[in-house]
Amino acid sequence: MALLGATTWLALVLPRLAPGLLFGDAGEFQLAAWRLGLAHPTGYPLYLLLGWAWQHGLALFQVHPGYGLNLLSGLFGALTVGALIRVLGQYLVEPPDRHALWFGLGGVGILALNPLFVDQSLIAEVYTLHTLLVVLTLGATLRATGPHARGKGSPAFPLLLLGLAIGHHRTGLFLAPGVLALLLWRRRAWWRSPRHWGLAAGALALPQLLYLYIPLRSGPEASPWLYPRLDGRVLHLYPGGWKGFWEFVSGQGLAGEFLGLGELSRGVERAMALWAEHPGVLGILVAAWGLGAWLRDREWTWPILTLPFGLALQAFNLVYAIGDIQVYYIPLYLVAAIWAARGLQDLWRQARQRLGRPAAGLLLAAGLVGMTSPLLPLPSRAEDRRAPEMWEAILSAPPPGDAILVTNDRDEMVPLYYLQAVEGRAPGITGLFPRMASEPGLADVGAVVQTALEAGAGRPVYLIKPMPGLEVAFELAAGPEPLFQVLGPVTLPQEVALAPVAYGPVELVGMELAPQADGWRATLYWEVQEPLARDYTVSVQVFDARGTKLAQDDRVPGGVYYPSSLWKPGQLLRDARDLPALSPGEPTTLRVVFYTADAVGLRPMLEPLELPLAELAGP
Numbered sequence: 001m002a003l004l005g006a007t008t009w010l011a012l013v014l015p016r017l018a019p020g021l022l023f024g025d026a027g028e029f030q031l032a033a034w035r036l037g038l039a040h041p042t043g044y045p046l047y048l049l050l051g052w053a054w055q056h057g058l059a060l061f062q063v064h065p066g067y068g069l070n071l072l073s074g075l076f077g078a079l080t081v082g083a084l085i086r087v088l089g090q091y092l093v094e095p096p097d098r099h100a101l102w103f104g105l106g107g108v109g110i111l112a113l114n115p116l117f118v119d120q121s122l123i124a125e126v127y128t129l130h131t132l133l134v135v136l137t138l139g140a141t142l143r144a145t146g147p148h149a150r151g152k153g154s155p156a157f158p159l160l161l162l163g164l165a166i167g168h169h170r171t172g173l174f175l176a177p178g179v180l181a182l183l184l185w186r187r188r189a190w191w192r193s194p195r196h197w198g199l200a201a202g203a204l205a206l207p208q209l210l211y212l213y214i215p216l217r218s219g220p221e222a223s224p225w226l227y228p229r230l231d232g233r234v235l236h237l238y239p240g241g242w243k244g245f246w247e248f249v250s251g252q253g254l255a256g257e258f259l260g261l262g263e264l265s266r267g268v269e270r271a272m273a274l275w276a277e278h279p280g281v282l283g284i285l286v287a288a289w290g291l292g293a294w295l296r297d298r299e300w301t302w303p304i305l306t307l308p309f310g311l312a313l314q315a316f317n318l319v320y321a322i323g324d325i326q327v328y329y330i331p332l333y334l335v336a337a338i339w340a341a342r343g344l345q346d347l348w349r350q351a352r353q354r355l356g357r358p359a360a361g362l363l364l365a366a367g368l369v370g371m372t373s374p375l376l377p378l379p380s381r382a383e384d385r386r387a388p389e390m391w392e393a394i395l396s397a398p399p400p401g402d403a404i405l406v407t408n409d410r411d412e413m414v415p416l417y418y419l420q421a422v423e424g425r426a427p428g429i430t431g432l433f434p435r436m437a438s439e440p441g442l443a444d445v446g447a448v449v450q451t452a453l454e455a456g457a458g459r460p461v462y463l464i465k466p467m468p469g470l471e472v473a474f475e476l477a478a479g480p481e482p483l484f485q486v487l488g489p490v491t492l493p494q495e496v497a498l499a500p501v502a503y504g505p506v507e508l509v510g511m512e513l514a515p516q517a518d519g520w521r522a523t524l525y526w527e528v529q530e531p532l533a534r535d536y537t538v539s540v541q542v543f544d545a546r547g548t549k550l551a552q553d554d555r556v557p558g559g560v561y562y563p564s565s566l567w568k569p570g571q572l573l574r575d576a577r578d579l580p581a582l583s584p585g586e587p588t589t590l591r592v593v594f595y596t597a598d599a600v601g602l603r604p605m606l607e608p609l610e611l612p613l614a615e616l617a618g619p
Contacts, residue, residue: 015382397480407465416431
């Protein structure tokens with residue numbers, strides 16, 4: 001039945017697989033595995049080694065490396081489904097129940113049809129392998145601690161699998177308390193033997209040796225995308241040394257951060273939304289019933305094994321703030337699936353006693369439909385060709401062979417590295433994005449553009465997409481489509497220069513009010529003296545000699561890509577506003593104010609700046 005379930009599920013997933021190259025982490029894994037290079041922290045050496053063998057094996061049959069690694073995730077997902085069916089069929093209750101397999105299938109459906117689990121099975125990602133290792137660890141622990149194994153065997157095999165789970169993904173650590181507690185409780189004789197202690201420690205430690213892969217494969221030859229080239233220097237994205245190695249494998253360089261106590265409500269709201277979406281209210285209730293049934297019947301094995309894991313992982317997910325935190329819930333959905341299988345079995349028993357077998361069967365079927373129908377329809381990535389289409393358009397523009405390409409989004413740049421490292425295309429181009437290394441020159445997209453201009457030693461710099469707002473700091477020119485060339489930083493025309501007018505952390509150093517065909521253009525030049533703490537809206541208002549307001553324009557200079565909180569001391573910013581035709585009087589005064597808005601109202605940074613304009617207004 002396990003083989004049939006795995007095969008059926010794989011047949012369901014195969015038509016939905018992503019066809020090739022992807023953005024983000026998936027694209028990074030596709031190229032890192034092919035080259036036996038590094039991925040982002042914590043490194044995932046087991047996945048990359050397996051992926052390398054799989055990709056190169058399929059390449060013998062002309063299978064695209066990107067699609068090959070997507071397929072591997074689908075295979076891991078199928079193995080997870082099959083392994084879970086087998087584990088629940090054998091160990092759902094003790095002693096084994098001949099009906100346990102069927103209730104196990106009902107619980108497996110909560111995971112097998114879960115949109116997040118399915119989606120991660122369609123792309124090159126690490127989470128289906130992680131879930132498989134969790135299931136295998138649970139199964140091996142149950143096998144080693146069951147009545148049939150009393151006095152025999154050793155803890156080495158389940159702890160070896162636990163070590164692999166921890167080595168593959170750090171959240172595997174949360175599985176350790178339950179596994180160790182069950183082994184200590186059910187196999188106390190093992191721990192009286194120094195030999196078993198040694199085996200246990202070795203089994204846990206041995207998989208961690210896989211992390212030696214990281215320093216061995218961290219050089220430019222294996223991982224050239226971690227060493228982007230700028231004329232005069234190379235950015236070392238893997239720092240090297242023992243300190244750098246520890247920071248890498250422990251994930252200290254990740255962009256994610258932990259929420260403080262004051263922000264905990266965000267994590268709670270997010271968790272409630274994810275649980276309500278899948279497995280839904282009915283699935284949660286059935287899972288809770290299953291846990292209660294084990295506790296009521298004093299069947300401690302599954303609660304010891306899964307409850308500490310579920311609680312610890314859920315607590316971690318509440319405070320860990322990363323954009324794709326939802327994938328960290330997949331092991332929690334696995335726990336819910338196991339508990340729900342027990343809940344279905346207990347509900348069946350009770351309904352059969354009270355209502356009879358036919359009515360109990362109908363009730364059970366309705367419950368299964370109610371739990372799984374919110375999970376449908378299943379996601380599909382079969383039409384996801386966004387990454388290759390985007391980069392075909394960019395490379396067909398074409399940019400100069402030595403161009404520096406910039407984006408604000410690391411995920412968008414990853415396909416370029418794949419095309420360079422796997423397909424050998426555009427080898428002279430350098431792709432940059434914010435926070436690719438911990439240095440001020442790469443802190444945000446504006447800093448990246450400035451770094452590219454300064455360190456590129458004359459190499460042409462292009463934005464790979466429109467990023468409205470960067471024109472406040474840089475001179476931009478469209479083309480070749482879809483690119484935008486960065487000509488240089490904004491400069492101050494001598495004819496509009498003013499004696500500096502201080503306004504808090506900025507100084508007004510230039511100003512122009514020029515007539516246009518259908519109105520006026522007000523252009524202000526600001527020089528930053530100190531960092532601005534917030535993203536300010538700037539209001540530009542024009543008045544006539546009698547104090548009548550003729551026009552007003554309020555906006556965030558720099559937009560979302562380069563708001564005022566990112567401006568750097570010494571930088572010149574240009575804020576141009578197109579104003580409507582001014583009537584009835586001639587403009588004489590420009591009023592400027594920086595402000596923020598909240599629930600209380602508008603909060604100006606300082607009193608408005610009043611600027612005389614009569615001499616600039618024109619005829």
